[in-house]
Amino acid sequence: MPTRPDETRPILAQLRQRIERLERSSGRARDVLPFGLADLDRRLPGGGLALGALHEIAGGGNGAVDGAAASLFAAGIAARSKGKVIWCVTRHDLFAPALAQAGLLPDRLIHVECGDEKSLLACFEEGLRHGGLSAVVAEVARLPMIASRRLQLAAESSGTIGLALRRWRRQSEAADFGQPTASVTRWRVSVVPTEPLPVPGVGRPRWLVELIRCRAGDSADFEVEACDGQGYLALSAKVANRPAAKEIGRRFAVA
Template sequence: MSVSAPPAAISELRDRIARLEGGNARARTVLPFGVAAIDRVLPGGGLALGGLHEVAGGGNGAVDGAAALFAAGIAARTAGKVLWCVTRPDLFAPAIEQAGLPPGRVIYVEAGDEKSVLACFEEGLRGGFGAVVAEIARLSMTASRRLQLAAESSGAVGIAIRRWRRQTEATDFGQPTAAETRWRVSVLPSTPLPVQGIGRARWHVELIRCRAGESADFIVEACDAKGRIGLPSEVADRSLQKEIGRRRASA
């Protein structure tokens, strides 16, 4: 004869396990993209808050602008202030604002070198910001673990935008890190319009790595004024997704 444990006992047992595991068994809070095709491949249905994520540009020579706007859209949908750390003063703030981050929400820090950027990155993740974005070229396993732990301690989302001064440095993007996810964002021709003009920008977004998940890729329309991306209508019909499959098969 089996006896079922009362709900209170099960709850207490789960709490004990969580404490023994350092809290890793606790429920994770996520930030959905609001695009079903993306959210369903991410554990929990969205981008993990309290975690580190990597983003890089793709295409012909790393296109940093799309990666920065993708990161800005994520940060825009978090609560609170956003810290953005750079080593080069070439960030175009009006474009960041168009992706949902007005000047009043962002604090920009220009550091002299990557060591200083990493220090600001970690301190910011512990400092009560909703999101911290840092532009860095190299990210070691040790540094990424420190950043991941800092994000877990505060619940903030950390986004490392991988920028390289030389294309040869891009190989570092393939090295293992402690990041929850790794993304690559490439620019595509904009959405066609029925009249002359330039439509909404489009990206090819690749989820290269996802902890406890699988890799995937998507055709999306770039962030709107609230930081939200969307699926073009023909992609919703799978036509462009099939075209990508045909291109890969013929490559």
């Protein structure tokens, strides 16, 4: 007995969804969010930060100062994603005016306070699966492989970018940042001295941004000026004006 067309439509729709998920997981149909810096974007597969993927960000070795820079780096990425953003925390120290300076305005930000790391990871995953958000940021101390795989799959299913902002209460927890995870990229941000100005004043903050892991790509490090009001980085004048042959240091990333 022949199958009626209205009976096959749900099956075809399910098959299309499965194919789309497989394409996203293989990287063939993944959209990207460019940084707007050619030197940085060309080091990333597809020319930008992969959407529908999990990315890790941490501060360098200068405690709260570098941690704040890492938060602003994440805020700049979220600001450029053009949609509602969830920011999950376990501490009560998120400073909205600083995020706004990096382009992430309060009317786009949904602040979620969690009681512990377990609840935070659950909120992180639910936010990524929602499908109506442009980015989800979560301040996590530990990121086990199993949890990171769940987050990566959740991001792939919705196309939402996930930013795991690594923060530690104790220095001993920082060693967890070197453990394997399912994240597509891993970044480390450190504060460096600002460029001297020709007149008295404070220059634009500068960061050393290290891409220390990139799936299917190279690692690299960049000296950049901090995010502007739209979330964009800029090459510092010293780097931008030097000969192109003198590339910023790079090393091959372990995927």
